[in-house]
Amino acid sequence: MKLQVPGKTSNESFVRATVGAFASQLDLSLEEMADIKTAVSEAVTNAIIHGYECQKGVVTVECKIIGEELEIKVIDQGIGIEDVELAMKPLYTSKPEEERSGMGFTVMQTFMDRLVVESALGEGTKITMTKRVANG
Amino acid sequence: MNTRIEYAGNTLVAKLEGELDQHVATELRTRLDDEISKHNIINLIFDFKGVTFMDSSGIGVIVGRYKKIQARGGTTMVIRVQPQVDRVLEISGIKKILMCSREGENRGELYEVASTGENI
Numbered sequence: 001m002k003l004q005v006p007g008k009t010s011n012e013s014f015v016r017a018t019v020g021a022f023a024s025q026l027d028l029s030l031e032e033m034a035d036i037k038t039a040v041s042e043a044v045t046n047a048i049i050h051g052y053e054c055q056k057g058v059v060t061v062e063c064k065i066i067g068e069e070l071e072i073k074v075i076d077q078g079i080g081i082e083d084v085e086l087a088m089k090p091l092y093t094s095k096p097e098e099e100r101s102g103m104g105f106t107v108m109q110t111f112m113d114r115l116v117v118e119s120a121l122g123e124g125t126k127i128t129m130t131k132r133v134a135n136g
Numbered sequence: 137m138n139t140r141i142e143y144a145g146n147t148l149v150a151k152l153e154g155e156l157d158q159h160v161a162t163e164l165r166t167r168l169d170d171e172i173s174k175h176n177i178i179n180l181i182f183d184f185k186g187v188t189f190m191d192s193s194g195i196g197v198i199v200g201r202y203k204k205i206q207a208r209g210g211t212t213m214v215i216r217v218q219p220q221v222d223r224v225l226e227i228s229g230i231k232k233i234l235m236c237s238r239e240g241e242n243r244g245e246l247y248e249v250a251s252t253g254e255n256i
């Protein structure tokens with residue numbers, strides 16, 4: 001499944017619902033479903049407000065079921081991340097003045113089984129998250 | 137997201153309904169800050185009974201208001217949270233700095249703290 005939406009925060013709930021609908025073909029618990037939606041919400045929010053800094057841009061979301069795993073990619077062609085290791089630290093945010101909590105990556109890491117962040121300055125960011133599904 | 141604001145003396149109760157993400161966070165923050173200063177609010181209660189989803193944008197809103205209320209010498213509480221919201225609150229560490237209760241959990245002391253506000 002591949003979804004492309006304009007990078008506007010008003011599209012976040014649509015993306016969550018669509019990924020949820022895709023994931024529902026797996027036999028997920030309510031908690032697993034909530035985990036997936038929360039992680040997706042974090043990645044999409046980041047693409048919009050950090051990647052594109054709320055300017056125009058397209059956010060791509062790809063979902064795939066591989067064996068017993070759900071793989072989700074969230075991709076933007078925004079500003080990129082200079083220091084991925086620093087960005088992933090709990091509580092780190094480059095926008096404290098906007099009341100960001102710096103917990104987005106921590107939420108993704110906690111709610112999913114694997115998180116890979118690939119980013120290049122001026123080119124964009126690709127988040128790959130996977131969740132193992134017990135009854136997949 | 138729907139927000140219903142109720143007052144009990146100088147305690148404000150924000151009854152939230154729907155999904156709390158980045159899209160609604162900005163508006164909610166502005167609305168609450170307006171109410172807090174306009175009505176000279178000391179204590180703030182977030183009633184999350186109707187909130188079906190929250191991501192870390194909600195943490196930003198709660199912590200921001202908590203700081204504001206603390207500066208006014210008041211107390212902030214988050215009550216009646218659903219399981220998904222509870223997990224996000226847990227990860228954020230917010231439960232160590234302010235009082236939170238889950239939906240259906242009987243924590244009478246939270247309501248007592250709330251009622252230390254005048255004229256409740």
Ligand SMILES: Nc1ncnc2c1ncn2[C@@H]1O[C@H](COP(=O)(O)OP(=O)(O)O)[C@@H](O)[C@H]1O
Pocket residue numbers: 042046047048050051052076078079080081087088092093094095100101102103104105106125192
């Ligand atoms: N898609 C992205 N493009 C550019 N920068 C990003 C992206 N995602 C995350 N970041 C950077 O990583 C930091 C940490 O992200 P996160 O943990 O979600 O916290 P927050 O969003 O609250 O700042 C952000 O403040 C930002 O600097």
Ligand SMILES: [Mg+2]
Pocket residue numbers: 042045046103104105192
């Ligand atoms: Mg974030």
